[in-house]
Amino acid sequence: MPTIPDVQIRLPFLLNALTLHLVEALLQMGLSPDHIAVILIELCRRGESSGQDAMDHPRLGAAILNAKAGPKALIGEVEKFYEKLKLMYSVSILWEEVAKWIKEIDSSLSEEFMMHIYEDFRNGKITRKSQLSNAIEGLRNQAVGQLSQQSYGQR
Numbered sequence: 001m002p003t004i005p006d007v008q009i010r011l012p013f014l015l016n017a018l019t020l021h022l023v024e025a026l027l028q029m030g031l032s033p034d035h036i037a038v039i040l041i042e043l044c045r046r047g048e049s050s051g052q053d054a055m056d057h058p059r060l061g062a063a064i065l066n067a068k069a070g071p072k073a074l075i076g077e078v079e080k081f082y083e084k085l086k087l088m089y090s091v092s093i094l095w096e097e098v099a100k101w102i103k104e105i106d107s108s109l110s111e112e113f114m115m116h117i118y119e120d121f122r123n124g125k126i127t128r129k130s131q132l133s134n135a136i137e138g139l140r141n142q143a144v145g146q147l148s149q150q151s152y153g154q155r
Contacts, residue, residue: 010037
């Protein structure tokens with residue numbers, strides 16, 4: 001079962017007493033560390049929200065409740081956040097490309113892949129669409145190699 005450090009390593013800030021309590025509750029609900037990190041980042045951002053963002057809270061709440069059944073609504077909320085950043089600061093954010101890719105892949109490995117890509121974004125290794133494509137292709141090849149090894153080992 002995932003632990004609090006599994007969530008902390010995915011965040012660009014330290015957990016305080018309130019967020020630790022929230023992380024514990026979400027872990028007990030069975031949410032993955034990836035989803036919990038996205039929820040916390042989104043909630044922290046909304047703490048500094050405008051009137052429009054306050055209107056988005058019910059959608060975020062529904063996305064959080066439904067994240068265990070399927071991450072698509074939560075990913076959609078995060079996409080909206082990055083779209084707002086792009087409009088407000090004219091920053092080219094590639095998250096929508098990542099989110100589209102995650103939605104296209106129906107695989108138990110997609111969460112693991114999302115974290116690899118997210119880490120590369122955080123560390124500044126991916127700044128252009130071509131780098132994103134190369135990273136995705138590399139991860140796909142790695143997964144194919146792992147699956148081939150697993151099937152070969154079962155023979």
